[in-house]
Amino acid sequence: MILDNLVDDQELKDELQSLEDLLSELQEEEAAAPVKTPEPRVEWRKRHITGNIVNARPRSSRNHSNKADHIRKIDPPFIAPDTNCEVAFTPETVECFLQDLQHSLSESSERWRAERPRLVNTAAAQENVATHICQQCGRDPAAVRCCDCRPRPYLCAECDVSMHTRHVLHNRDAMTAGFFQPLPPTTFVVDKALSHCVRLVPVEMPDKICGCSPESLRVSPGKIVAVVTMNGKxxxxxxxxxxxxxxxxxxxxxxxxxxxxxxxxxxxxxxxxxxxxxxxxxxxxxxxxxxxxxxxxxxxxxxxDMLAVSVDGNRKHYRFKNAARSEEQAIFExxxxxxxxxxxxxxxxxxxxxxxxxxxxxxxxxGAYQDGAGFTLxxxxxxxxxxxxxxxxxxxxxxxxxxxxxxxxxxxxxxxxxxxx
Structure with a gap:
């Protein structure tokens, strides 16, 4: 009997030792396995064409409950993930993104800087008043440049009157003085000189005003009015x-x-x-x-010669610490x-x-006690x-x-x- 008990104890000890060895191996394998970083979860938001977030429209409670019951009968319960979690990126990913963004901005600034001389030459050439032929009739020399009659902006005096009697609010420049001179709507060119005229406000004309026939109605100029449009600025x-x-x-x-x-x-x-x-x-x-x-x-x-000097400070033009940061050099530095x-x-x-x-x-x-200083300067x-x-x-x-x-x-x-x- 004693011998049987000793055999049973030895077998039990062997089983416990085997389980302990297996547990140690599992712990070593778990420690040696690489730690997997959980992938960031991204919350997708539907936006309108203007950029505003479009909120999902709530569904009917009855249809939603019926559909939920149907899903509950067919499929096992599913625990939805938390969609309100923030996106987490590794520091290396953020650093690479910022470096790529900074490199892209630097390349854009360099291209702008290389292109600036050509833009200056083009802008200066646009101010040159050269001899042009009217692009409407093709005969007489141009006297007016209209910025709104593209792609044929150059007009002679007669074509300017016929065109801008209907299009009163076009922005025009006279070319007779050797430079581009802005013209108001009530001014036109006659024999290379500026002259005044009457323009009617371009508004919709009624078909009928009173009991008179439309043929007996005439349009005549009245009092002067000021017309302000968005295109005027x-x-x-x-x-x-x-x-x-x-x-x-x-x-x-x-x-x-x-x-x-x-x-x-x-x-x-x-x-x-x-x-x-x-x-x-x-x-x-x-x-x-x-x-x-x-x-x-x-x-x-x-x-x-400078007449006066006044020194003052403006402390409102500070910048926030969280304001946009860029290594780009200012154009007017x-x-x-x-x-x-x-x-x-x-x-x-x-x-x-x-x-x-x-x-x-x-x-x-x-400064209040210096010679020549003024208190209201x-x-x-x-x-x-x-x-x-x-x-x-x-x-x-x-x-x-x-x-x-x-x-x-x-x-x-x-x-x-x-x-x-």
């Missing part, structure tokens, strides 16, 4: 006039205008491409103005806003040469700061290069307003 003036309007809001307005006139687009306008094209066009216009000796940052009242290295060098020079910390020094060298600077502060709503979200270019353009516009007024 170009893109540049419109963008720079709507200071608080972001680029995204402006493009949404353009898309709505496109849909309104039946030209439904197949896709949305890229805001980045639109802004880049706008800045490049302004760069071309800036180069053309330099060729024409136009200096947007010279004050006519202070040239050649150094034109109006000083470069970072120049500002740093100047600040270090001031810190090394002045004792600006002491209040006594600040009072002594204050800074009013014009305050007006300029108020004008530029309105664009701070959008520039704080821009990249460093985009902010520099936009502030430079707005400052040039302010100077142009001073000259025109």
């Amino acid at each position: 170009n893109v540049k003036n419109f963008i720079l006039s709507c200071l608080r309007l972001s680029c995204q809001a402006f493009l949404r307005m353009l898309n709505q205008r496109t849909v309104r006139f039946g030209r439904v687009s197949t896709g949305k306008i890229s805001a980045d491409s639109f802004q880049k094209s706008f800045f490049e066009w302004e760069a071309v216009r800036f180069e053309v103005d330099n060729i024409c000796k136009e200096e947007p940052f010279n004050c006519p009242a202070c040239t050649p 150094g034109v109006f806003i000083a470069k970072d290295e120049d500002v740093k060098r100047f600040v270090n020079h001031i810190h090394n040469t002045t004792k600006h910390v002491k209040f006594k020094c600040e009072v002594k060298w204050s 800074g009013e014009e600077v305050e007006q300029c700061n108020a004008f530029l502060s309105r664009i701070a709503v959008t520039t704080k979200h821009m990249s460093k290069a985009g902010r520099t270019d936009m502030l430079t353009l707005m400052t040039m516009r302010w100077n142009q307003q001073k000259k025109s007024h």
Whole structure:
């Protein structure tokens, strides 16, 4: 009996040892197996052609319950995955994506920079008033260029009158003075001179006004009215006039205008491409103005000798830390806003040469106590700061290069307003 018990204990120990060895092997295999990273789950959202998310329409509760009962009878229960989980990417994937994006943006900027001289030459050539023959009659020399009568914009004086009596709101330029001179709708060319005429507003004519026959009705000019249309403003003036309007809001307005006139687009306008094209066009216009000796940052009242100086600061033009980041260089870098290295060098020079910390020094060298200083001199600077502060709503979200270019353009516009007024 004792011998049988010993045999049974030995067999039990052998079985336990075998199970322990098997468990150890399974643990070693599990530890040696590579850890599989779960694939990111992507939540797909259906969007309208305008880019808005289309919410799924709720189904009927009765049909949904019947269908659920039918599925419950046929198929086993299925646990749907969580569709609200965020997409997780590995740091290596994100880094590669950012590098590819930065490389693509750099190539695009290089292509724009290489193409800019040709664009400048083309823009300058468009301002050359050469001798053209009327593209309507083909006989007389052209006297007017119409920007809306494409692809045949050049017209003689007679064809201009016959064409724009019906199309009153076309944008025209006279060519008789040796340069393109914008013409209002009530002006036409007679013997190479500008003359005044009467134009009727292009509105729909009623078939019947009173009991008189239509043959007895005549159209005669009345009082002068002002007609304002969307086509009366170009893109540049419109963008720079709507200071608080972001680029995204402006493009949404353009898309709505496109849909309104039946030209439904197949896709949305890229805001980045639109802004880049706008800045490049302004760069071309800036180069053309330099060729024409136009200096947007010279004050006519202070040239050649400056009359007064006023110093003030505008602290509203900061940038958010989470704003767009790009290594792209600004198109107008150094034109109006000083470069970072120049500002740093100047600040270090001031810190090394002045004792600006002491209040006594600040009072002594204050502008209020200097000869020739005026207390009301800074009013014009305050007006300029108020004008530029309105664009701070959008520039704080821009990249460093985009902010520099936009502030430079707005400052040039302010100077142009001073000259025109």
